[in-house]
Amino acid sequence: MTRAAGLALALAAGAVLPLVGQEPDVAAQLGRRTPPEVVRAVQAMASSASAKGLPAGPLIQKAIEGAAKGVPAERVIGAVRALADQLEAAAGALRSGGIDHPDADVVEGGAYALGAGLNVDQVRELVRTSHAPYDPAVALRVAATLAALGVSPKTTLDVVEDAINTGRSPSDLLDLPSELQARIAHGATPAQAARGLGRAAAHAPAGRPPGWAPPGQQKPHKP
Amino acid sequence: MGLAELATDREVVQAVLAGDVEQYAVLVRRYRDRFARYAARMLGSVDAAEDAVQDALVRAFDQLAQCREPDKFAGWLFLILRNRCFAERRRRAREGRPLNAQDDAVAAPDRTDGRVEQRERSGALEQALQKLTAEQREVFVLKHMDGMAYEEIAAMTGATVASLKMRMHRAYDRLRELLKGHL
Amino acid sequence: MTETYHPLVKRLLDGELSLNDLPTELRAEGAEALRLLGVVDRAPVSLPARLDARVMAEVRRRAYSPLRRAWRRLVDPRDVELRLRVRPWVVVGGALAAAAALALLVARPAAPPAGGRAVLMASRDSVYVRFILYAPDARQVSVAGTFNRWDRDAAPLVRQGATGIWTTTVALPVGQHQYAFVVDGARWVADPAAPGIDDGFGRRNSVVAVTAQGARTL
Numbered sequence: 001m002t003r004a005a006g007l008a009l010a011l012a013a014g015a016v017l018p019l020v021g022q023e024p025d026v027a028a029q030l031g032r033r034t035p036p037e038v039v040r041a042v043q044a045m046a047s048s049a050s051a052k053g054l055p056a057g058p059l060i061q062k063a064i065e066g067a068a069k070g071v072p073a074e075r076v077i078g079a080v081r082a083l084a085d086q087l088e089a090a091a092g093a094l095r096s097g098g099i100d101h102p103d104a105d106v107v108e109g110g111a112y113a114l115g116a117g118l119n120v121d122q123v124r125e126l127v128r129t130s131h132a133p134y135d136p137a138v139a140l141r142v143a144a145t146l147a148a149l150g151v152s153p154k155t156t157l158d159v160v161e162d163a164i165n166t167g168r169s170p171s172d173l174l175d176l177p178s179e180l181q182a183r184i185a186h187g188a189t190p191a192q193a194a195r196g197l198g199r200a201a202a203h204a205p206a207g208r209p210p211g212w213a214p215p216g217q218q219k220p221h222k223p
Numbered sequence: 224m225g226l227a228e229l230a231t232d233r234e235v236v237q238a239v240l241a242g243d244v245e246q247y248a249v250l251v252r253r254y255r256d257r258f259a260r261y262a263a264r265m266l267g268s269v270d271a272a273e274d275a276v277q278d279a280l281v282r283a284f285d286q287l288a289q290c291r292e293p294d295k296f297a298g299w300l301f302l303i304l305r306n307r308c309f310a311e312r313r314r315r316a317r318e319g320r321p322l323n324a325q326d327d328a329v330a331a332p333d334r335t336d337g338r339v340e341q342r343e344r345s346g347a348l349e350q351a352l353q354k355l356t357a358e359q360r361e362v363f364v365l366k367h368m369d370g371m372a373y374e375e376i377a378a379m380t381g382a383t384v385a386s387l388k389m390r391m392h393r394a395y396d397r398l399r400e401l402l403k404g405h406l
Numbered sequence: 407m408t409e410t411y412h413p414l415v416k417r418l419l420d421g422e423l424s425l426n427d428l429p430t431e432l433r434a435e436g437a438e439a440l441r442l443l444g445v446v447d448r449a450p451v452s453l454p455a456r457l458d459a460r461v462m463a464e465v466r467r468r469a470y471s472p473l474r475r476a477w478r479r480l481v482d483p484r485d486v487e488l489r490l491r492v493r494p495w496v497v498v499g500g501a502l503a504a505a506a507a508l509a510l511l512v513a514r515p516a517a518p519p520a521g522g523r524a525v526l527m528a529s530r531d532s533v534y535v536r537f538i539l540y541a542p543d544a545r546q547v548s549v550a551g552t553f554n555r556w557d558r559d560a561a562p563l564v565r566q567g568a569t570g571i572w573t574t575t576v577a578l579p580v581g582q583h584q585y586a587f588v589v590d591g592a593r594w595v596a597d598p599a600a601p602g603i604d605d606g607f608g609r610r611n612s613v614v615a616v617t618a619q620g621a622r623t624l
Contacts, residue, residue, distance in 0.1 A: 061552055062606060065584075068556035069594055071607045079606030112582070116603055141582060141615060148601035148613065174615075177601065185240065185288055244469040251461050260451040273453050280461045282569065285468060286540060289598075310542055310570075344445040366420075367446050373420075388420070395419055396410040398442060 029060050035073045038063060042077075045084050054087045055104035058111065086111040093120045097127030099136065109140035116144040118153045129161050134170050145177045150190030162198025236293035239284075247287075251280055254297060258304050264364040265308040267353055275311060279304035298379055305361075305380065312357050344405055351401035359394035362387050415439050533616045535578045537587075539563060539597075542570025544589045551585025551611075553578050558588040584611040 026043040042063045046056035062083050066076030090110025094102040102110070110123050118126075126143055130136040139160055146156040163173055176197060183193035230238075230249065238246040255276060262272035283290070283300050290299050352360055361380070365371045373384045380387075415436050417423045428436045537549045547563040553576065554560040563572035584603070587595045596602045597612035605611040 061555075065552075065556045065605065066607060068550065068558065069605075069607060069609070075607060082606055108582075112603070144603075145601045145613065145615075148603050186237070244465060245462075247465050248458065248462050251458050255457055255461075256450070256452055259453045263451045269451060269453070272451065273457060276453060277457055277461055277464075278568070281464045281468075282540075284461075284465045285569075285571070306542060306570075345447050348442070348445050349447070367443060368448050370448075391420065392411075392413075392416045395416055395439070395442075399411060399439070402442060 026056075026060060030063055030067065034063065034067045038067070038073045038076050042080055045080055049084055049087060052088065052091070053101075054084075054091055055107055057104070058087065058108055059084055083111065083115075086114045089120055090114055090123060093123040094127055094136070097124040097136075099127060106137040106140065109137040109144070113140045113144040113147070116147040116153075118143060118147060118156065122153055122157050126157060126160060129164055134164050134173070138170065138173055139164070142173050142176050146180060146194070149177060149180055149184070151180065151194045152191065155191065155194045159194050159198040164198075166199050168198070231294070232296040233293040236287060236290060236296060240288055247284055250283075250296060250300075254300055255280070257297065258301055260368055261301075261361075261364055262304060262308055264352065264368060265357070265360060266311055271311070275304060275307050279307050282307075301379055309357055347402060347405040348398070351398050354401060355394050355397055356390075358382075359390050359397065362391045363394050366391065411435065411439055419443060533578055533580065534575050535614065535616065536573060536575045537561075537563065537585075537597075538571060538573045539587050539589075539595075540571050541587075541589055544572065546590055547572040548588045549574065549576065549585055550588055552583045553585070558591065563587075578614075578616050580616050582613065582615045584613055586611050 026046050027039050030039050030042065042059060046059050049056045049059060059080050062080050063076055066079060071079075087107055087110075090113070091102055091107050094106060094110055099106065110127075113123050113126070114120070122143075123140065126139050127136045130139040143156045143160045146159060147153055151159065159176065160173065163176060180190070180193050180197060183197070184190060230246075232250065232253075235246050235249045239250075259269075259272055259276060262275045263269050266272055266275060279300060282303050283296075286303075290296060292299070352363065355363065362376060365376045365379075366373065371379075373387050376382070376387055377384045411419070412432055412435060414423065414428055414432055418425065418428060418436050419439050419442075425433060425436050425440070539547055541547055547565075548558050549561045549563060550556045550558045561574055561576050563574040565572050584605070585597070586605075586609070587597065589595055594609055596610040600612040600614060602610040602612055
């Protein structure tokens with residue numbers, strides 16, 4: 001990038017900045033040991049994100065993480081760029097899902113869901129289903145965690161939507177990953193464990209998910 | 224409880240994981256002596272073996288949910304015990320302590336046939352075994368004291384049969400050298 | 407220097423051959439070798455009876471520790487062990503062979519909030535989170551994550567005696583955090599008991615979510 005162009009960008013960013021609030025001091029946050037090319041790239045991406053109303057914090061965090069892990073500069077820049085794309089895609093899905101001005105928390109939740117394997121349509125659908133009193137940020141995080149635990153994105157969506165549609169309390173949503181993990185500890189695969197998870201009644205016997213049978217007596221499941 | 228003794232390892236593990244901590248005593252009873260000889264030979268004394276087995280059983284409880292195949296609890300417990308024995312030996316080596324305890328040695332138990340010579344040789348072998356590497360000692364103990372086949376040892380320790388044989392054959396030569404004149 | 411045993415004699419010792427299978431000139435050596443095996447003490451070893459009681463006493467102590475009692479006040483008691491000990495971890499060779507970790511959350515008591523996100527954002531409360539890693543062969547362990555700028559020196563774990571277990575307790579702000587353990591200063595290890603996500607660098611990070619209304623392993 002030529003000096004003139006760089007200056008122009010800086011000026012443009014400077015013009016936009018007061019509108020979006022505080023620009024994080026990227027160089028200071030990244031620390032002295034971050035290679036200069038990474039600092040420059042992250043600064044540019046952070047400015048761009050802020051200009052679009054997206055949170056820049058996660059980008060800076062990712063760069064700090066890369067530096068701490070000793071990852072080569074090129075790879076760090078690539079990962080930050082991928083995250084920036086995810087944030088943008090998430091914001092788009094949220095807007096088309098009905099949230100006109102998604103805040104940082106729900107955008108990050110959306111990006112997390114995308115990172116865990118859900119696609120933009122699934123994110124959008126989840127947002128649409130999470131009407132009050134359900135918090136879309138929580139629904140997205142729970143879905144992302146279920147996906148991270150090995151449940152397919154489609155089933156993940158079913159589970160969370162089931163929970164919402166059958167009227168489980170919002171705090172019950174937060175329990176879904178633990179319930180899944182409990183079933184997996186009993187020997188179920190993630191797919192098996194996810195079956196009926198959303199619909200499970202709040203008063204199911206502790207430690208025994210519905211349909212639990214002692215080993216040797218379980219009917220074989222079709223995945 | 225009589226009935227509990229008939230439960231499989233898998234059933235006991237699942238009962239413990241579901242919250243019935245007292246069931247763990249079944250596994251303790253079942254396996255407390257299974258690897259006692261191995262631990263005693265690896266560490267050179269019954270006292271050390273007791274500590275190691277006790278420690279391994281407690282650790283196995285701590286990590287019970289990580290036991291991927293509850294049917295193979297015994298093998299999994301063995302690996303925990305094995306790690307503990309190897310770590311103990313490394314620790315003693317670092318601290319400069321002798322690897323074989325002179326008192327309470329496992330060698331030469333009371334033999335009613337009164338064969339002093341046998342006892343002496345047995346003691347000499349015991350001391351010689353202590354001078355092998357941990358891996359050589361282990362394969363010798365498992366094969367010639369616990370009577371396991373190479374394939375079984377391979378399955379339990381993760382080593383290949385070929386490498387086990389190599390270690391064993393080196394052990395034979397080393398023992399021959401150490402026991403020259405005793406046999 | 408003593409000669410080494412002939413390979414056939416070694417096979418004799420392994421039980422693959424009998425003495426008669428050996429060529430005549432090796433039989434004396436074979437007999438000598440068998441005498442070595444003959445003195446092996448195969449007597450079984452019996453451990454003292456007190457071992458059972460000692461193990462169970464320690465097991466009970468761990469199962470009913472104050473930390474776990476506090477946890478049980480907050481969540482369904484039966485599920486405690488299951489929720490916290492989840493990811494089976496295959497024991498294979500290597501320094502981190504038996505690494506297993508738990509994220510144990512202890513929350514400060516708080517009144518249930520009326521709203522959702524508003525409470526999360528407004529609250530500046532921290533929640534104490536205990537990180538545990540089983541790594542008997544490690545020389546040092548720390549936990550690094552979004553809550554401490556991935557600084558591998560910021561949150562060292564302390565080894566608990568000879569158990570091979572390393573622990574530390576960190577106050578985490580409400581919200582979602584990514585983290586990993588750093589073993590011996592260089593090896594980044596995800597928590598096998600927690601959900602993992604791609605870190606973008608070819609490894610996995612673990613995730614823990616801390617909420618104002620209570621602790622959840624999310």
